[in-house]
Amino acid sequence: MRQHGLPAPVIDTGRPHSARIYDYLLGGKDNYRVDERAGDALVAAASQERAGARANRAFLERAVRHVVAAGVRQIIDIGAGLPHHPNVHEVARATAPGVGVAYVDNDPIVIAHADALLSGSGRVGVALADLRDPHGIVEHPRVRDVIDFGRPVALLLVSVLHFLSRAERPEQAVAALRDALVAGSCLVLSHATDDFADCSAAQAVYATATTPLTPRSRHEIAEFLDGFELLEPGLVPVSSWRPDAPYAARTPAGGYGAVARKAG
Numbered sequence: 001m002r003q004h005g006l007p008a009p010v011i012d013t014g015r016p017h018s019a020r021i022y023d024y025l026l027g028g029k030d031n032y033r034v035d036e037r038a039g040d041a042l043v044a045a046a047s048q049e050r051a052g053a054r055a056n057r058a059f060l061e062r063a064v065r066h067v068v069a070a071g072v073r074q075i076i077d078i079g080a081g082l083p084h085h086p087n088v089h090e091v092a093r094a095t096a097p098g099v100g101v102a103y104v105d106n107d108p109i110v111i112a113h114a115d116a117l118l119s120g121s122g123r124v125g126v127a128l129a130d131l132r133d134p135h136g137i138v139e140h141p142r143v144r145d146v147i148d149f150g151r152p153v154a155l156l157l158v159s160v161l162h163f164l165s166r167a168e169r170p171e172q173a174v175a176a177l178r179d180a181l182v183a184g185s186c187l188v189l190s191h192a193t194d195d196f197a198d199c200s201a202a203q204a205v206y207a208t209a210t211t212p213l214t215p216r217s218r219h220e221i222a223e224f225l226d227g228f229e230l231l232e233p234g235l236v237p238v239s240s241w242r243p244d245a246p247y248a249a250r251t252p253a254g255g256y257g258a259v260a261r262k263a264g
């Protein structure tokens with residue numbers, strides 16, 4: 001069976017999965033023994049791995065608050081991950097009640113949890129779809145239920161693009177999504193890098209998981225921002241993106257983050 005031109009999803013609990021490893025690193029309970037072992041192996045390889053996951057999530061929250069304060073009222077969160085409090089719609093609605101959020105992920109377990117927990121929240125959609133099929137995301141009925149592509153959208157690609165290999169041409173997926181957005185829309189992006197530290201041990205752990213990890217250099221990550229104008233402070237380590245407190249910027253970060261705006 002195929003969905004949007006891709007093989008139909010299979011729930012694989014025998015191998016670690018990025019969403020569940022991340023949930024484990026953030027202190028969540030929606031993971032299995034294989035994910036816990038993979039998370040422990042990541043921490044053994046790089047002791048700051050847990051702090052890096054928290055720094056990434058904190059960046060996401062600051063960036064969402066920023067785009068909503070700037071006036072955006074609808075969000076597509078691709079690679080949304082397992083529900084984690086505060087969820088994106090909760091962060092957004094603390095600034096502006098009624099912000100619409102479409103959560104998209106290609107992991108059926110993520111979607112099952114998200115559906116159960118989030119879809120009763122009004123103007124929240126949950127869609128099983130794949131970043132490698134951007135048109136399938138834009139056309140997905142559960143995305144269309146909450147997102148009006150005639151108005152500005154914040155597109156979240158937070159800690160997901162590094163799960164696409166170079167051969168999968170992630171830049172083409174980002175460009176297709178960008179082209180579906182009107183001027184004034186925003187891209188919130190974070191991405192793992194090996195600019196700060198060698199990632200080969202982490203890559204070896206993810207090689208045993210359902211999705212391998214492809215860290216990229218700052219230069220490669222900047223190419224995803226093509227067609228967008230970077231907001232200050234630009235593409236920086238996630239903990240340095242508008243930190244809430246000066247000491248927060250010193251949190252170790254395993255990736256870069258940026259918020260950018262599609263110009264007219």
Ligand SMILES: C[S@@+](CC[C@H](N)C(=O)[O-])C[C@H]1O[C@@H](n2cnc3c(N)ncnc32)[C@H](O)[C@@H]1O
Pocket residue numbers: 018019022056057060078079080081082104105106107110129130131132157158159160163164211
């Ligand atoms: C590390 S989690 C990130 C969660 C959340 N975005 C955050 O940063 O807090 C990565 C998520 O991306 C999802 N993912 C990986 N490859 C994907 C793809 N090709 N299409 C959609 N989602 C994908 C995984 O299932 C997982 O839930």
